Amino acid sequence: MNNTTPSDEANLVQRIWSELQRATVDRHHEWRSPVLATTGLDGLPQARTVVLRAADATASQLVFFTDSRSPKVEELQTAPAAALVFWSKRLSWQLRVRVVSQVHTDGALVDAAWQRVSQSAAAGDYLAAQAPGSAWRAGADASPGAHHLAVVTSRVEHLDWLELARDGHRRARLVGSSVEWLVP
Numbered sequence: 001m002n003n004t005t006p007s008d009e010a011n012l013v014q015r016i017w018s019e020l021q022r023a024t025v026d027r028h029h030e031w032r033s034p035v036l037a038t039t040g041l042d043g044l045p046q047a048r049t050v051v052l053r054a055a056d057a058t059a060s061q062l063v064f065f066t067d068s069r070s071p072k073v074e075e076l077q078t079a080p081a082a083a084l085v086f087w088s089k090r091l092s093w094q095l096r097v098r099v100v101s102q103v104h105t106d107g108a109l110v111d112a113a114w115q116r117v118s119q120s121a122a123a124g125d126y127l128a129a130q131a132p133g134s135a136w137r138a139g140a141d142a143s144p145g146a147h148h149l150a151v152v153t154s155r156v157e158h159l160d161w162l163e164l165a166r167d168g169h170r171r172a173r174l175v176g177s178s179v180e181w182l183v184p
């Protein structure tokens with residue numbers, strides 16, 4: 001991309017973060033539910049959908065919630081490097097984000113998140129008596145009060161942005177505010 005200017009590059013970084021931020025508040029935004037890829041405890045790849053809960057451009061951080069007993073938590077505690085992959089048909093944009101994640105199971109961040117989740121229909125997900133992925137047992141009820149909400153903060157290391165377009169695809173690697181154009 002020889003004909004791009006520094007302002008195109010700043011705009012791209014800004015637009016990406018603005019779409020990420022919008023996805024946290026717009027239920028219909030396609031970037032609301034990225035795929036999170038981790039390294040399994042057996043060293044093999046693992047991937048699943050999560051909901052993006054916060055996107056902070058200044059801190060270069062993405063946030064999702066999970067059940068502290070879910071397998072991904074131990075995976076991230078063992079191997080914090082992970083990837084989030086977003087696709088939006090509307091934008092024709094794919095975003096692959098390399099992150100280093102930190103799992104929070106208590107403290108102010110979790111308390112604030114629980115305040116928010118406990119008012120929503122999702123509250124029951126974090127009150128279930130049985131751990132996600134454990135063998136299903138009939139009759140195991142929720143135990144009100146004892147939630148298992150964990151907040152995962154993911155520091156963005158770099159972004160790989162791909163735009164599909166009829167008149168030519170574009171791809172860029174973004175580290176902070178620097179943009180390197182790549183062959184798509």
Ligand SMILES: Cc1cc2nc3c(=O)[nH]c(=O)nc-3n(C[C@H](O)[C@H](O)[C@H](O)COP(=O)(O)O)c2cc1C
Nearest residue numbers: 033048049050051064065066067070071072132133
């Ligand atoms: C649309 C959608 C959104 C989801 N959002 C979350 C989420 O925000 N957090 C989460 O832990 N699991 C979420 N899940 C469930 C996960 O994809 C996964 O099945 C579950 O967390 C167990 O993953 P694990 O065994 O890798 O820990 C979502 C699933 C779907 C289909």
